[in-house]
Amino acid sequence: MKRVSLPQLPPDLQGIDLRALGYFRTVVDEGHVGRAAARLSMSQPPLSVSVRGLEARLGVTLLERRRDGVVPTPAGAALARELDAFFPRFADMLGRVRATARGEVGALRIGFVTPAEYSFLPGGVREFRLRHPGIGLVLREMTSDAQFDALRDGELDAGFALPPVPHRGLAWRRVLREPLLLALPAAHPGARGAAGRPLRLASVADLPLLLFPRDKAPALHDEILGLFARAGLTPVIGQEAIQMQTIVSLVAAGLGMAVVPASLRNLQRKGVVYRAPAGRAARIEVGLAWRADDPSPALARFVAHWADAG
Secondary structure, X not given: OOOOOOOOOOHHHOOOOHHHHHHHHHHHHHOOHHHXXXXXXXXXXXXXXXXXXXXXXXXXXXXXXXOOEEEEOHHHHHHHHHHHHHHHHHHHHHHHHHHHHOOOOEEEEEEEOHHHHOOOHHHHHHHHHHHOOOEEEEEEEOXXXXXXXXXXXXXXXXXXXXXXXXXXXXXXXXXXXXXXXXXXXXXXXXXXXXXXXXXOHHHHOOOOEEEOOOXXXXXXXXXXXXXXXXXXXXXXXXXXXXXXXXXXXXXXXXXXXXXXXXXXXXXXXXXXXXXOEOOOOOEEEEEEEEEOOOOOHHHHHHHHHHHHHO
């Protein structure tokens, strides 16, 4: 937390408390010490002592005493006006502090990968904001490896990423498990079959495989290559790209094929056809990661929300 320099009260003012200020404001409001004491459910002498003590601390006369009551001096009227502004702000501050402790207000920095963007994230975030309007969210699209590093370094509060989790101290909860699909150039002969019929990889083996770098998404990278290995094929690796939208755009440009999470169908890129591969289904997970020792009540609500959503 950022360090700030706080103003230091002079020693003679350090004994002033909120109760004395509240007593004084009530006396001004009633214009009479006796009526103010009755309103405060206290006897008159302690109230008079409190007001005189406040005057002594401040070194000014706050009230002009008259036979029929009291009226504020110019200094007393000025203090009353300041208190009228101060007390509501102070009450609001305490309310925000308590709301923060309950996890009702706060701000969270959230990372996400493309499969989250095209599946559960929009609806889930919308529902969270409806349930918790006092918690602000700043969303950043990031690769999984960048998210894990940012979480470790305290630059993110949580992130929707692909496993595995590389750093100790990070908690993980699966949010989505979805199949992988072949993304093919629409002009390729292998893309022209029935949309619901699984496609043999051998029929598109002539296409270069556009792939994600292993250091960015090792589980996805290995699952894709495993899909080809189970079919007895060794793909010809074409270009690599770190963003899934870029991979799909390269497919649309006819530069090769790709294997992508099924949610990428929602990207609806012209010139790309999606087909399920034949054989045992390949799948990928997306989960929520956060620092296990983070005490933020707002973060706890965010994590719990995705448990409910799942």
